[in-house]
Amino acid sequence: MIAAAVATVLGTxxxxxxxxxxxxxxxxxxxxxxxxxxxxxxxxxALPAEVVVPFAIGLTVGYALxxxxxxxxxxxxxxxxxxxxxxxQKFLMAGRGYEGTLITAAGGLAGLCALVLIVxxxxxxxxxxxxxxxxxxxxxxLWCVICFMLMSEWPKGGTRGQAGLRRFSDGWxxxxxxxxxxxxxxxxxxxxxxxxxxxxxxxxQNIMPAFVGLFTLPxxxxxxxxxxxxPPQCVPxxxxxxxxxxxxxxxxxxxxxxxxxxFFPVITGGVGGLLxxxxxxxxxxxxxxxxxxxxxxxxxxxxLLLLFVPGLGLTRGGAASMLKGxxxxxxxxxxxxxxxxxxxxxxxxxxxxxxxxxxxIGLMRRYTYRRMSAAALLAVLALVFGVTGCMGLAVMAVxxxxxxxxxxxxSRRMNCLGVILLPMACNMSGAGPTVARWLGLL
Amino acid sequence: xxxxSHFAIGAAAASCFPDAVEAGAAGNPLYFILGGVFxxxxxxxxxxxxxxxxKHDIEVSPDPNRPDPRAIAGAVAHAxxxxxxxxxxxxxxxxxxxxGADRWQRYEVIFDVLRRRVVVRYGPQVDTxxxxxxGTGTRPPLEAAAPLACDVRLDYLAVTQVxxxxxxxxxxxxxxxxxxxxxxxxxxxxxxxxxxxxxxCAGVCGVIFGPLAAMVAAAALAGHILTDxxxxxxxxxxxxxxxxxxxxxxxxxxxxxxxxxxxxxxSCLVIFWNLYRRTAGVPPLSPIRLAAFALGLPALLLNLAxxxxxxxxxxxxxxxx
Numbered sequence: 071m072i073a074a075a076v077a078t079v080l081g082t083x084x085x086x087x088x089x090x091x092x093x094x095x096x097x098x099x100x101x102x103x104x105x106x107x108x109x110x111x112x113x114x115x116a117l118p119a120e121v122v123v124p125f126a127i128g129l130t131v132g133y134a135l136x137x138x139x140x141x142x143x144x145x146x147x148x149x150x151x152x153x154x155x156x157x158x159q160k161f162l163m164a165g166r167g168y169e170g171t172l173i174t175a176a177g178g179l180a181g182l183c184a185l186v187l188i189v190x191x192x193x194x195x196x197x198x199x200x201x202x203x204x205x206x207x208x209x210x211x212l213w214c215v216i217c218f219m220l221m222s223e224w225p226k227g228g229t230r231g232q233a234g235l236r237r238f239s240d241g242w243x244x245x246x247x248x249x250x251x252x253x254x255x256x257x258x259x260x261x262x263x264x265x266x267x268x269x270x271x272x273x274x275q276n277i278m279p280a281f282v283g284l285f286t287l288p289x290x291x292x293x294x295x296x297x298x299x300x301p302p303q304c305v306p307x308x309x310x311x312x313x314x315x316x317x318x319x320x321x322x323x324x325x326x327x328x329x330x331x332x333f334f335p336v337i338t339g340g341v342g343g344l345l346x347x348x349x350x351x352x353x354x355x356x357x358x359x360x361x362x363x364x365x366x367x368x369x370x371x372x373x374l375l376l377l378f379v380p381g382l383g384l385t386r387g388g389a390a391s392m393l394k395g396x397x398x399x400x401x402x403x404x405x406x407x408x409x410x411x412x413x414x415x416x417x418x419x420x421x422x423x424x425x426x427x428x429x430x431i432g433l434m435r436r437y438t439y440r441r442m443s444a445a446a447l448l449a450v451l452a453l454v455f456g457v458t459g460c461m462g463l464a465v466m467a468v469x470x471x472x473x474x475x476x477x478x479x480x481s482r483r484m485n486c487l488g489v490i491l492l493p494m495a496c497n498m499s500g501a502g503p504t505v506a507r508w509l510g511l512l
Numbered sequence: 513x514x515x516x517s518h519f520a521i522g523a524a525a526a527s528c529f530p531d532a533v534e535a536g537a538a539g540n541p542l543y544f545i546l547g548g549v550f551x552x553x554x555x556x557x558x559x560x561x562x563x564x565x566x567k568h569d570i571e572v573s574p575d576p577n578r579p580d581p582r583a584i585a586g587a588v589a590h591a592x593x594x595x596x597x598x599x600x601x602x603x604x605x606x607x608x609x610x611x612g613a614d615r616w617q618r619y620e621v622i623f624d625v626l627r628r629r630v631v632v633r634y635g636p637q638v639d640t641x642x643x644x645x646x647g648t649g650t651r652p653p654l655e656a657a658a659p660l661a662c663d664v665r666l667d668y669l670a671v672t673q674v675x676x677x678x679x680x681x682x683x684x685x686x687x688x689x690x691x692x693x694x695x696x697x698x699x700x701x702x703x704x705x706x707x708x709x710x711x712x713c714a715g716v717c718g719v720i721f722g723p724l725a726a727m728v729a730a731a732a733l734a735g736h737i738l739t740d741x742x743x744x745x746x747x748x749x750x751x752x753x754x755x756x757x758x759x760x761x762x763x764x765x766x767x768x769x770x771x772x773x774x775x776x777x778x779s780c781l782v783i784f785w786n787l788y789r790r791t792a793g794v795p796p797l798s799p800i801r802l803a804a805f806a807l808g809l810p811a812l813l814l815n816l817a818x819x820x821x822x823x824x825x826x827x828x829x830x831x832x833x
Contacts, residue, residue: 211540229678238564318772348516349776351769353641
């Protein structure tokens with residue numbers, strides 16, 4: 071028991087460092103650790119499950135809760151931002167980044183409580199039946215999510231002037247670019263799935279350069295080029311003034327979105343959050359931040375916990391896939407161990423939110439925002455090159471060009487998820503190889 | 513209703529066809545995609561196409577630096593009066609006032625029916641989510657009124673907020689009884705929200721994908737029109753045979769959280785039940801039990817939480833406590 075608790079706390083502590091580095095995903099680090107564990111096992115030194123499972127859970131929970139720090143504090147919008155100033159960015163630009171981070175973390179903690187106290191006891195009774203019902207239908211659910219995602223991006227321009235083609239084309243600029251982004255990232259996804267240029271020895275990180283290029287590179291580059299500076303951040307002495315109703319509404323929306331994304335394959339926490347935000351008509355910035363925190367945590371942690379639910383055996387998300395290679399949970403004891411580790415890791419990570427946020431704000435005071443972004447950019451480039459080599463950098467550059475489209479035209483960045491959504495949806499419906507043949511990839 | 517509600521209702525409508533569920537289980541996603549897409553299609557046609565081609569006669573673009581409610585009220589009153597005098601419809605578009613990347617100036621246009629005038633009132637500045645920005649707006653609010661030459665008969669709300677993205681169009685339509693009806697965004701819920709055009713679209717879909725697809729599309733489109741009919745604005749139900757929107761039953765507003773969430777949740781339950789009925793080897797579950805645990809119990813708990821919250825808020829805001 072003590073070993074499990076220590077492993078949980080160590081995993082959380084490691085993730086607290088990793089989470090503050092923008093662009094670095096916990097799965098990248100976890101895959102390296104899993105490779106190390108396999109190497110140890112090959113030499114006859116297998117790690118006990120009571121250490122591996124809590125450590126992996128500590129890493130995942132810590133990342134899900136603490137990666138909100140860079141996503142709020144290191145994502146300042148520049149003056150070119152059209153309609154895409156996110157609530158976290160608003161808090162940052164108002165000098166209230168600390169408050170924004172804590173509100174998001176509070177959402178994460180509330181999501182964790184809902185997961186451990188409500189979903190945890192009910193999951194073994196409800197989820198196996200739900201899994202049986204939905205299993206043959208996941209492909210069309212994924213297609214429906216894609217269709218809704220694309221159809222629900224409404225034109226933002228074309229609001230002035232007389233009716234006609236000019237207004238129509240102005241209105242469709244953002245929407246059209248959103249569709250183009252989805253199509254291009256989908257094509258890139260097909261290339262990576264069917265004829266990946268990534269070396270075979272780095273195949274476990276096949277999609278990583280594309281993700282870095284699509285999501286991390288554009289805003290780091292923009293931060294460096296646009297010379298934007300975040301205003302000084304204040305750290306309030308008292309409460310952050312988060313009322314119970316805001317917390318409840320945000321947690322409710324976030325848990326729904328995160329839970330949906332965790333249960334159904336390929337759908338990410340962001341997509342789940344979008345769906346839940348629409349379904350619950352979330353408009354208030356604080357509710358949005360709480361829901362983002364809850365959605366992210368539930369998505370990552372529930373995805374991993376599904377592996378442990380007795381009678382279910384669902385593998386969702388990178389952490390579960392990697393852990394499954396080392397350990398296959400079989401008993402209720404494993405499930406309870408996982409739940410206890412989630413609770414302990416959540417408590418530890420939440421205690422770290424305040425000090426870590428203050429530390430990052432301290433760094434922001436010491437170094438300019440631009441320099442920090444440049445350092446993060448170099449770290450990301452080094453990581454991609456180190457893991458996937460020159461071809462990884464090339465994939466990242468192509469993905470980066472696609473990822474710049476939504477930044478420049480003010481469309482949804484989520485359309486970049488076409489990189490996994492399109493090929494996976496085609497594959498799940500059995501049309502993947504046919505499409506790949508049309509594209510000349512087979 | 514919001515887009516996701518219509519989409520979910522369309523997918524739920526598709527799940528009511530056993531053949532669509534069988535096809536879905538066999539790897540064919542077509543019918544569920546058609547259900548969702550046709551569920552959202554009427555709004556897609558309106559907001560992504562029709563609105564850009566709807567001509568207006570007058571456009572009001574308020575100056576962001578010099579707020580002038582008198583000019584806006586005057587323009588709206590002029591549109592009403594001109595329609596009354598010429599006995600011909602006249603459309604006026606009110607532009608939004610953008611102040612920054614995430615900042616808009618809100619103003620309200622009020623048709624004061626009893627006092628036969630148009631009032632324009634400047635409100636606070638709001639963000640793109642429509643949330644007022646604290647410390648903005650004046651006390652008392654900047655306000656102006658302009659007299660009308662005739663009575664107006666409202667087909668929608670008396671107060672219209674103009675704040676984010678695109679502003680509204682009003683078509684001032686002279687009526688036979690000597691009044692003028694300001695039709696709110698006349699391009700919306702017109703031809704696209706009619707059963708006749710819905711049937712036509714479903715027919716086209718049937719020609720391309722077969723009779724089951726036609727039935728799914730028709731059910732999804734009908735679901736959209738019927739749920740919109742629960743609101744205030746209503747739909748032009750039998751275009752081109754009917755010329756005007758039939759007033760809605762005014763049970764809710766399209767943007768309200770709870771009706772939208774309820775629509776999505778109930779649609780998900782309908783989908784689950786329809787899939788469950790066609791899944792072999794699952795534990796037995798009666799529809800009453802499903803409704804009690806997945807609908808009744810959450811509704812009860814949420815209602816309790818809301819009551820408790822309003823009680824707590826009332827206590828904390830009572831003077832002297």
